[in-house]
């Protein structure tokens with residue numbers, strides 16, 4: 001399923017929010033470029049975790065799915081590599097949960113995305 005898209009009005013709202021956040025970060029750092037970098041990086045990382053979960057959560061989920069799927073790719077049914085398998089969400093908005101994910105080959109992921117018209 002396709003990810004939700006923002007309307008033009010919603011895009012305007014989020015651009016205004018970003019302007020506010022950037023102004024707040026500039027204010028917080030008081031002209032210190034290294035502090036601005038650190039604040040921006042922290043906000044970036046935490047927002048990324050909100051969307052993708054923390055790396056430890058995804059790592060544990062990968063191990064669970066590897067066992068559940070008996071080490072086989074959900075798409076091609078061939079053995080998965082020890083490292084580099086992709087945790088694929090059925091609906092991105094539903095996050096990284098056991099019910100909403102499957103483990104697949106990176107190459108199968110690329111082929112599957114291309115087939116869906118994402119790339």
Ligand SMILES: [Zn+2]
Nearest residue numbers: 073076105108
């Ligand atoms: Zn595969």
